[in-house]
Amino acid sequence: METIDLRSDTVTQPTAAMRAAMLDARVGDDVYGEDPTVNALQERLADDLGFDAGLFVPTGTQSNLLALLAHCERGDEYIVGMEAHTYKYEGGGAAVLGSIQPQPIVHAEDGTLPLERIRAAIKPVDPHFARTRLLALENTWQGRPLPLDYLRDAHDLARSQGLGIHLDGARLFNAAVACNVPAREIARHFDTVSICLSKGLGTPVGSVLLGPHALIDKARRWRKVCGGGWRQAGILAAAALHALDHHVARLQDDHDRAARLAEGLRSIPGIDLLGQHTNMVFIHVPGDRLRALDAHLRDAGIRISIGYLPTLRLVTHLDIDDDGIARTIAAFAAFFAAG
Numbered sequence: 001m002e003t004i005d006l007r008s009d010t011v012t013q014p015t016a017a018m019r020a021a022m023l024d025a026r027v028g029d030d031v032y033g034e035d036p037t038v039n040a041l042q043e044r045l046a047d048d049l050g051f052d053a054g055l056f057v058p059t060g061t062q063s064n065l066l067a068l069l070a071h072c073e074r075g076d077e078y079i080v081g082m083e084a085h086t087y088k089y090e091g092g093g094a095a096v097l098g099s100i101q102p103q104p105i106v107h108a109e110d111g112t113l114p115l116e117r118i119r120a121a122i123k124p125v126d127p128h129f130a131r132t133r134l135l136a137l138e139n140t141w142q143g144r145p146l147p148l149d150y151l152r153d154a155h156d157l158a159r160s161q162g163l164g165i166h167l168d169g170a171r172l173f174n175a176a177v178a179c180n181v182p183a184r185e186i187a188r189h190f191d192t193v194s195i196c197l198s199k200g201l202g203t204p205v206g207s208v209l210l211g212p213h214a215l216i217d218k219a220r221r222w223r224k225v226c227g228g229g230w231r232q233a234g235i236l237a238a239a240a241l242h243a244l245d246h247h248v249a250r251l252q253d254d255h256d257r258a259a260r261l262a263e264g265l266r267s268i269p270g271i272d273l274l275g276q277h278t279n280m281v282f283i284h285v286p287g288d289r290l291r292a293l294d295a296h297l298r299d300a301g302i303r304i305s306i307g308y309l310p311t312l313r314l315v316t317h318l319d320i321d322d323d324g325i326a327r328t329i330a331a332f333a334a335f336f337a338a339g
C-alpha cells in the first residue's frame, strides 16, 4: 500500500527523470563561483523573475535569514506578519544572529498586512527607536495568494517610507499559477524574493534568493558566515533546473486535487471545512478525536500532521495522485461514519 503523505509538500521523492538530471550534472566548487549548474540555476531564475542575481542556498530559512541580514544592520527593525514563517517558524534567526528586531503585525483574514497597520508600526527617526528598514511579506500565505493590487500598494508604501521590501516566496510559483500570471508579475514588487525548490517544485534540497547585485553580494558573504558555502552543489541545482522545466505548470494539478479533496471532505459529518487555497486544505475536527483519527489514517496508509496548528492542514503535491485523493476521502468518511 502506497503511503499518502499529506503533512507537507516537502515530503516528495525526486522523480526518475530528476534523478537522471542530477546524475548528469556538471559541477564545480560553488564557493569559488565555479559550479556551472549552480550558476545556470541562479541566472535562469534571476532572468525569469527580473532580478540582477540569485544565490542558491540549502533552505528557505537560510534564504530568508540572508535576506534580512543583507537588508538590515544591527539595531534595525523589520515589519513582518505575526503568523509569518520568517517571524514564527525560523527560530527567531534575525534577532538571534542579526540583532534585527522584528515588529510583528496582525494579518488580515486574506493574509495581507493592512497598510495602515504597517504605516503605524514604522518608527520615527529618533534614538528611542530601532530603525525601521524593511517590510517582509509572504506569498502564498497559508496557501492564499496575496492580491496583486495589494502587492503594488505595499511596494509603493515601502518605497515612500524608504523601506526595503522582501518576499518570502516559498510557494511563489503556486501563487503565480493560482493568479494565472508569470511569477515575475508577483516578484517585480519586491527588492528580494526567496523561493523554495523543495516544496511544490519537488526537488530534494534548496532555495534561491533573488535580488540586486549589492544585496546578493552581501547575502553571499553571510551565507559563508552561516556555514552555507557549499561545494559541488550543482547536483542539487540540476534537480532545480529540471523542476523549473517540468514541475511548474503541473502545480495546477495539485490545486485541482486540493479542491477535490475539500469537496469530498465538506459533506462528511464531523468535519468542518475551513477553506481550500492552492495546494492546501484546512479542516477542523473535534479535538478529542484527533489522536484516534490520526491512528485510523495511519492504518489506512495516510499521514497527517496534528498539533502544529489549531486546525488540520492537508497539503497536496507531486506524490499525491487522484487515487490518493479518493483513498483519503474514503478513510475520513469511514472514521466519522464509525462515529
Ligand SMILES: *Cc1c(COP(=O)(O)O)cnc(C)c1O
Binding pocket: 058, 059, 060, 061, 062, 085, 086, 138, 168, 170, 171, 196, 199, 207
Ligand atoms: C517552508 C517554508 C520556508 C522555508 O523552509 P525551509 O524548511 O527552511 O526550507 C519559508 N517560508 C515558508 C512560508 C515556508 O513554507
